[in-house]
Amino acid sequence: MEPLHKTLFQLREDASQIFYAGFLGVDPQSAVKKYCRIENKNNNLIIGERIYDLCRFKNIYVIGAGKASASMAKGIEEILGNRISKGIINVKYEHLEDLKIIRLIEAGHPVPDSNGLKGAEAMLALIKYLKPDDLVICLISGGGSALLPLPANGLTLKDKQDTIKVLLSCGADIHEINTIRKHVSLIKGGRLVQHVYPATLVSLILSDVVGDNLDVISSGPTVPDISTFSDCLYIIDKYQISDKLPASIFQHIKKGVHGEIQETPKADDKLFENTYNKIIGSNIEAILAAKDKANRLGYNTLILSSMIEGDTVETAHFHAAIAREILKTGHPVTTPACIISGGETTIKIKGKGLGGRNQEFVLAAALKIIEQKNIVVLSCGTDGTDGPTDAAGAVADNQTIKKAQRMGIKPQHFLDDNDSYHFFEKLGDLIKTGPTNTNVMDLRIVLVESLVSKQEG
Amino acid sequence: MEPLHKTLFQLREDASQIFYAGFLGVDPQSAVKKYCRIENKNNNLIIGERIYDLCRFKNIYVIGAGKASASMAKGIEEILGNRISKGIINVKYEHLEDLKIIRLIEAGHPVPDSNGLKGAEAMLALIKYLKPDDLVICLISGGGSALLPLPANGLTLKDKQDTIKVLLSCGADIHEINTIRKHVSLIKGGRLVQHVYPATLVSLILSDVVGDNLDVISSGPTVPDISTFSDCLYIIDKYQISDKLPASIFQHIKKGVHGEIQETPKADDKLFENTYNKIIGSNIEAILAAKDKANRLGYNTLILSSMIEGDTVETAHFHAAIAREILKTGHPVTTPACIISGGETTIKIKGKGLGGRNQEFVLAAALKIIEQKNIVVLSCGTDGTDGPTDAAGAVADNQTIKKAQRMGIKPQHFLDDNDSYHFFEKLGDLIKTGPTNTNVMDLRIVLVESLVSKQEG
Numbered sequence: 001m002e003p004l005h006k007t008l009f010q011l012r013e014d015a016s017q018i019f020y021a022g023f024l025g026v027d028p029q030s031a032v033k034k035y036c037r038i039e040n041k042n043n044n045l046i047i048g049e050r051i052y053d054l055c056r057f058k059n060i061y062v063i064g065a066g067k068a069s070a071s072m073a074k075g076i077e078e079i080l081g082n083r084i085s086k087g088i089i090n091v092k093y094e095h096l097e098d099l100k101i102i103r104l105i106e107a108g109h110p111v112p113d114s115n116g117l118k119g120a121e122a123m124l125a126l127i128k129y130l131k132p133d134d135l136v137i138c139l140i141s142g143g144g145s146a147l148l149p150l151p152a153n154g155l156t157l158k159d160k161q162d163t164i165k166v167l168l169s170c171g172a173d174i175h176e177i178n179t180i181r182k183h184v185s186l187i188k189g190g191r192l193v194q195h196v197y198p199a200t201l202v203s204l205i206l207s208d209v210v211g212d213n214l215d216v217i218s219s220g221p222t223v224p225d226i227s228t229f230s231d232c233l234y235i236i237d238k239y240q241i242s243d244k245l246p247a248s249i250f251q252h253i254k255k256g257v258h259g260e261i262q263e264t265p266k267a268d269d270k271l272f273e274n275t276y277n278k279i280i281g282s283n284i285e286a287i288l289a290a291k292d293k294a295n296r297l298g299y300n301t302l303i304l305s306s307m308i309e310g311d312t313v314e315t316a317h318f319h320a321a322i323a324r325e326i327l328k329t330g331h332p333v334t335t336p337a338c339i340i341s342g343g344e345t346t347i348k349i350k351g352k353g354l355g356g357r358n359q360e361f362v363l364a365a366a367l368k369i370i371e372q373k374n375i376v377v378l379s380c381g382t383d384g385t386d387g388p389t390d391a392a393g394a395v396a397d398n399q400t401i402k403k404a405q406r407m408g409i410k411p412q413h414f415l416d417d418n419d420s421y422h423f424f425e426k427l428g429d430l431i432k433t434g435p436t437n438t439n440v441m442d443l444r445i446v447l448v449e450s451l452v453s454k455q456e457g
Numbered sequence: 458m459e460p461l462h463k464t465l466f467q468l469r470e471d472a473s474q475i476f477y478a479g480f481l482g483v484d485p486q487s488a489v490k491k492y493c494r495i496e497n498k499n500n501n502l503i504i505g506e507r508i509y510d511l512c513r514f515k516n517i518y519v520i521g522a523g524k525a526s527a528s529m530a531k532g533i534e535e536i537l538g539n540r541i542s543k544g545i546i547n548v549k550y551e552h553l554e555d556l557k558i559i560r561l562i563e564a565g566h567p568v569p570d571s572n573g574l575k576g577a578e579a580m581l582a583l584i585k586y587l588k589p590d591d592l593v594i595c596l597i598s599g600g601g602s603a604l605l606p607l608p609a610n611g612l613t614l615k616d617k618q619d620t621i622k623v624l625l626s627c628g629a630d631i632h633e634i635n636t637i638r639k640h641v642s643l644i645k646g647g648r649l650v651q652h653v654y655p656a657t658l659v660s661l662i663l664s665d666v667v668g669d670n671l672d673v674i675s676s677g678p679t680v681p682d683i684s685t686f687s688d689c690l691y692i693i694d695k696y697q698i699s700d701k702l703p704a705s706i707f708q709h710i711k712k713g714v715h716g717e718i719q720e721t722p723k724a725d726d727k728l729f730e731n732t733y734n735k736i737i738g739s740n741i742e743a744i745l746a747a748k749d750k751a752n753r754l755g756y757n758t759l760i761l762s763s764m765i766e767g768d769t770v771e772t773a774h775f776h777a778a779i780a781r782e783i784l785k786t787g788h789p790v791t792t793p794a795c796i797i798s799g800g801e802t803t804i805k806i807k808g809k810g811l812g813g814r815n816q817e818f819v820l821a822a823a824l825k826i827i828e829q830k831n832i833v834v835l836s837c838g839t840d841g842t843d844g845p846t847d848a849a850g851a852v853a854d855n856q857t858i859k860k861a862q863r864m865g866i867k868p869q870h871f872l873d874d875n876d877s878y879h880f881f882e883k884l885g886d887l888i889k890t891g892p893t894n895t896n897v898m899d900l901r902i903v904l905v906e907s908l909v910s911k912q913e914g
Contacts, residue, residue, distance in 0.1 A: 284786055302759075303788035305778040314771035321764040321800065329741055331760035332789065343778065 005451040006298075006336055008374045008397055014297050015378040015395055015445050016431070018290045018338065022443045023382040023436050025289020028068040028141065028206055029097075031281040032075030035204070045080075047202055048278040054083065057135040057200070062087030062102050063123045065116075065148035066141025066218060067383050068206050070097040070104055071437040072280075073139055076204075077101060080137075088126055089139060090119040090147040095435045112149035117157050120150040120187060130199040138192065138201060142208025142383070142439040144218025145178075150186040152252060152261070159246040160184060170239040178219050179227040179235060182264055183256060184249055188219035189227070189264035193271045201275040207282035208383075208439050210309050210343045214277050222277055225264035229256030282306070283342040283440045286382055290340050290443055299338035299447065308343035308444075312357045313364040313415070315345045316377075319446050320368035323375050326448045339446040347387075353419020356387025358442055359394045359430070363420040365446075366396035367411055374398060374449040380431050383439040387421075392433045393442070394424040399453060403427065462908040463755075463793055465831045465854055471754050472835040472852055472902050473888070475747045475795065479900045480839040480893050482746020485525040485598065485663055486554075488738040489532030492661065502537075504659055505735040511540065514592040514657070519544030519559050520580045522573075522605035523598025523675060524840050525663050527554040527561055528894040529737075530596055533661075534558060537594075545583055546596060547576040547604040552892045569606035574614050577607040577644060587656040595649065595658060599665025599840070599896040601675025602635075607643040609709060609718070616703040617641060627696040635676050636684040636692060639721055640713060641706055642676070646721035649678035650728045658732040664739035665840075665896050667766050667800050671734050679734055682721035686713030739763070740799040740897045743839050747797050747900055756795035756904065765800035765901075769814045770821040770872070772802045773834075776903050777825035780832050783905045796903040804844075810876020813844025815899055816851045816887070820877040822903075823853035824868055831855060831906040837888050840896040844878075849890045850899070851881040856910060860884065 006014065036047045038054070045052040060083055062076055069089045074097045077084065087102030092109040107116035127136060151160050163184065167177045182189025193201060203222040205214065214223040232253045236242050242250055255261045265271050284306040294301045304322075308315055319339065326337045333339075345357045355363075358379040365377040380386065380393030404411050404427060414423035424430045463471065493504045495511070502509040517540055519533055526546045531554045534541065544559030549566040564573030584593060608617050620641065624634045639646025650658060660679040662671065671680040689710045693699050699707055712718045722728050740763040751758045761779075765772055776796065783794045790796075802814045812820075815836040822834040837843065837850030861868050861884060871880035881887045 284782075287788075303782070303786075305775075305782035305788070306786075307778040307781055308775065309778070310771045310774045311768070314767045315775070317767045318762075318765065318772070318775050321762040321766070324764050325741075325760070325762035329760075329763075331744075331762075 006449045007451065008376070008399070008453045011374055011376040011447045011449055012395060012397060015376045015447050017297065018293045018445050019378055019380050019443055021293030022286040022290030023438055026281045026286045026382065026438050026440050028071035028281065028438050029075035031206065032072050032204060033079060035278060035280045036076065036079050038079060047276065050276055052135065052200070057133055058131060059085040059134045060137065061085055061127055061134065062137045062139065063089065063126065064139030065090035065144035066139070066206065067092050067095055067109070067143040067439040068141035068437055069139045069144070070095055072141065072204060072206065073097065073099055073102045076137060076139065086126055088119060088123045090116055092143060092147060092435070095437055097437065107147050109143050109146045112146045112157065112161065114157065116147050116149045120148050124150070124195055127195055130196060132198045134199040136196050136199055136201045138203040138222055140203055140218050140221065141206040142217065145181065145188065148187055148218070148221065152184050152186055155184055155248055155252060159248050162246050163249050166241050166244045170241050172235060172239060176235045178216065179231050181219055182225055182227060183229055183232050184252060187221050189225035190220060190223055191264060192221035193265060193275055197271045198274060203275070203277045205277060205279050206439060207279050208441055210307050210441070212279055212282050222275055224267035224269065224272060228263060229253055233257050281440060286440050286443055287340050287342045290445065294338040294340070299336050300333040301338040301340065302333045304339060304341040306342040308341050308345065310345060312345040312347050312360045316361045316364035317368055319377065319444060320365050323369055323446050323448050324371065327371060327373050327450065335448055335450040337448040341444045342441055344441040347418060349418055351417030351419060353414065353417040354389060354422060355418050355420035356381070356389050356391070356393070358386040359389070359391065359420035359424055360415070360418065361444065362394040362396045363411065363415050363423055366400045367415065369398050370401050371398045372452050374451050374453045376447040378431070379442060379444040381442050382436060384433040384436040389421045390432060391421065391430040393431050394420065395429050395431060400427065400429070463906045464908065465833070465856070465910045468831055468833040468904045468906055469852060469854060472833045472904050474754065475750045475902050476835055476837050476900055478750030479743040479747030480895055483738045483743045483839065483895050483897050485528035485738065485895050486532035488663065489529050489661060490536060492735060492737045493533065493536050495536060504733065507733050509592065509657070514590055515588060516542040516591045517594065518542055518584055518591065519594045519596065520546065520583065521596030522547035522601040523596070523663065524549050524552055524566070524600040524896040525598035525894055526596045526601070527552055529598065529661060529663065530554065530556055530559045533594060533596065543583055545576060545580045547573055549600060549604060552894055554894065564604050566600050566603045569603045569614065569618065571614065573604050573606045577605050581607070581652055584652055587653060589655045591656040593653050593656055593658045595660040595679055597660055597675050597678065598663040599674065602638065602645065605644055605675070605678070609641050609643055612641055612705055612709060616705050619703050620706050623698050623701045627698050629692060629696060633692045635673065636688050638676050639682055639684060640686055640689050641709060644678045645676035646682035646684070647677060647680055648721060650722060650732055654728045655731060660732070660734045662734060662736050663896060664736050665898055667764050669736055669739050679732055681724035681726065681729060685720060686710055690714050738897060743897050743900055744797050744799045747902065751795040751797070756793050757790040758795040758797065759790045761796060761798040763799040765798050765802065767802055769802040769804050769817045773818045773821035774825055776834065776901060777822050780826055780903050780905050781828065784828060784830050784907065792905055792907040794905040798901045799898055801898040804875060806875055808874030808876060810871065810874040811846060811879060812875050812877035813838070813846050813848070813850070815843040816846070816848065816877035816881055817872070817875065818901065819851040819853045820868065820872050820880055823857045824872065826855050827858050828855045829909050831908050831910045833904040835888070836899060836901040838899050839893060841890040841893040846878045847889060848878065848887040850888050851877065852886050852888060857884065857886065
């Protein structure tokens with residue numbers, strides 16, 4: 001039987017549905033319940049490959065931070081209920097869930113604020129008098145770095161904020177910024193474990209970084225650190241910023257190098273003997289859920305990779321080249337085709353516009369898919385946020401550029417000005433989900449159909 | 458039955474075999490014979506979808522230029538034999554074939570030289586007294602632009618060379634350079650047809666450009682031009698190079714704008730009524746031949762796209778991300794996996810080293826595939842030439858970076874200096890084929906196997 005060809009309108013509808021299925025596939029509440037359960041008969045808490053005898057523990061405390069951690073908290077409440085003594089989680093403003101025991105504190109992201117600081121202090125107060133027979137469950141997701149600020153003794157939140165600004169403006173990369181972040185914090189870089197030991201610590205982690213490196217996600221509060229105070233000094237020398245940093249920060253790091261402040265805990269530290277870090281979700285699960293949906297909608301699907309990073313425009317051109325090959329030769333898959341990729345790209349800022357990596361990806365791709373036959377490109381952040389905008393991303397098709405030109409809008413101008421938000425706003429092609437309460441980087445979806453699209457009015 | 462796992466050594470051998478199968482799959486001689494044949498009974502020459510009654514033609518002349526055109530000439534001699542009256546083809550030095558009738562003239566590439574000029578003049582002399590009942594077969598392949606230089610009246614080869622230098626140094630892109638090239642030539646931009654009309658012209662074309670645009674391949678000597686003298690002036694204004702160009706060139710273009718020199722022929726020109734342009738091979742055929750070989754070697758193969766362009770390092774990272782996903786989740790194909798792509802990337806020159814886009818691709822990829830399990834990356838130009846080097850490309854695997862470091866070689870340093878040739882020379886991982894006599898851009902091959910590789914001595 002000849003398969004029914006999908007119209008351009010249907011492709012756009014499908015792309016949206018596939019994205020929604022993708023981020024719903026890493027619903028943090030379900031992810032927690034997938035990896036954690038109680039076997040009632042023997043009172044065991046099963047977490048991943050570990051079994052914890054609940055009779056051993058007097059109190060169970062829940063702490064954590066991140067854009068998805070409210071939803072994770074809801075999952076853990078459903079499993080442990082009243083066995084949880086108390087809990088505090090820092091979440092981004094409006095990223096709330098209806099919880100019974102665990103308290104949510106709304107805080108600033110991406111710029112940390114005093115609410116975040118208060119929440120972090122409340123968390124440490126909660127676990128200050130832990131006994132060895134207590135269990136702490138830590139719920140970590142992306143954004144936790146900014147949402148859980150606690151400057152080391154003698155430093156202020158403003159010192160840290162000023163430090164980040166200096167690092168950003170001198171061109172330090174994210175690993176260099178995190179190295180310094182970890183060494184001026186009471187929580188990051190594994191230091192949270194110093195507050196918990198010798199009690200037992202289980203950290204459930206939703207990954208928002210390419211490669212799922214535990215020490216990178218939210219600056220790894222429960223994970224051995226591989227960086228040192230000496231690395232911090234090297235970075236300060238490299239960018240010659242010793243006189244630009246707040247004096248208190250530079251002094252703190254120098255003291256660390258001289259051994260006057262304790263180094264972040266390392267992998268061989270016995271602190272970690274009672275700690276278990278478990279990733280419960282990452283970008284690939286969102287991709288697989290999206291793929292499943294695409295298959296059910298009748299597409300021949302192909303997952304490229306969940307580990308796409310690098311320049312946004314180049315990544316867009318790569319995806320467009322694949323879409324065009326599909327139309328030309330039926331490789332790598334035949335139509336109706338669905339190509340899915342994940343990860344997180346970076347933007348080269350050249351202009352002064354408003355946008356995010358997902359919106360810019362879609363705009364750059366749109367410029368390369370001006371074909372007769374139907375192609376739809378969608379890219380969105382699974383957390384519902386793309387850059388400093390209120391959109392999750394955008395959608396475009398093979399007629400988008402022509403449509404824009406008919407409206408008197410110059411697509412290349414908007415791309416050059418990094419102004420993808422206003423481009424798609426004018427076209428009505430922004431995708432707005434609001435907070436999704438999950439956070440596993442981005443999903444990119446390319447749909448290709450051999451049907452020639454009708455000219456739009 | 459458990460499939461036999463391939464060792465790292467085998468993967469490297471296979472990658473090489475797959476590449477060789479790829480470029481042999483677009484052997485120009487075979488490609489000509491695939492699209493051209495004589496049906497003896499009725500004396501018809503079949504070329505693509507056209508049928509030419511050979512009784513109509515008094516003389517058949519063969520002309521052309523390009524890196525693959527000697528091999529194309531061999532193919533056309535085998536089909537037409539003594540029916541060919543005479544022929545002249547310009548080829549790159551050492552890109553020769555043993556021919557019976559058609560004369561080969563070796564000429565300079567990528568910098569045109571006086572031999573190319575002499576060959577072009579000889580070609581025009583050959584077709585100077587064409588009659589309407591003559592047939593000209595033109596054999597075009599990549600490189601023909603430089604190999605077939607014939608400045609417009611009043612201009613010299615040096616004028617053209619100086620113009621190209623100015624355009625390259627001011628940052629003009631390849632389309633802008635070609636626009637000017639076409640307007641200072643007696644052959645390019647469709648002008649060759651002016652010398653042939655009203656005789657019949659058949660152009661057999663081996664494509665070396667992404668998208669197979671006829672007017673781009675060798676600056677389209679037999680194809681309607683879409684650019685104008687006014688476009689040339691726009692480009693000169695845009696880069697403010699009117700006083701940097703040779704005065705004769707600038708004068709020539711201004712005359713063209715004022716209608717004192719004839720514009721390049723356009724699509725509606727009746728000149729083209731007796732012209733037939735036929736693409737007989739392109740990158741995708743090389744990819745398909747490579748895929749066929751990989752399948753026979755036992756790989757699960759996937760063609761990404763024959764249309765990959767863009768930055769070399771970004772393209773390498775994209776391929777590496779796919780290789781790593783294969784190892785992690787078995788997407789987009791399971792091991793033993795073979796990913797193939799084609800097209801031609803560009804290099805951002807930052808250093809002063811020696812290399813080509815293929816070698817740089819392999820080096821950049823090597824830095825991103827430092828895995829336990831086996832990955833091999835190979836990239837080569839199908840013409841046997843990668844940039845200004847004597848290598849076609851290079852090969853690397855998941856141990857290459859460690860091996861280099863043990864030898865005291867710093868891979869990132871070589872990458873930053875665009876010095877991939879010397880990096881792979883030291884490791885013995887250059888691939889040298891010599892001239893292949895074909896030319897359909899590049900082949901990239903990524904092989905992934907789940908076997909953990911043994912540490913090398």
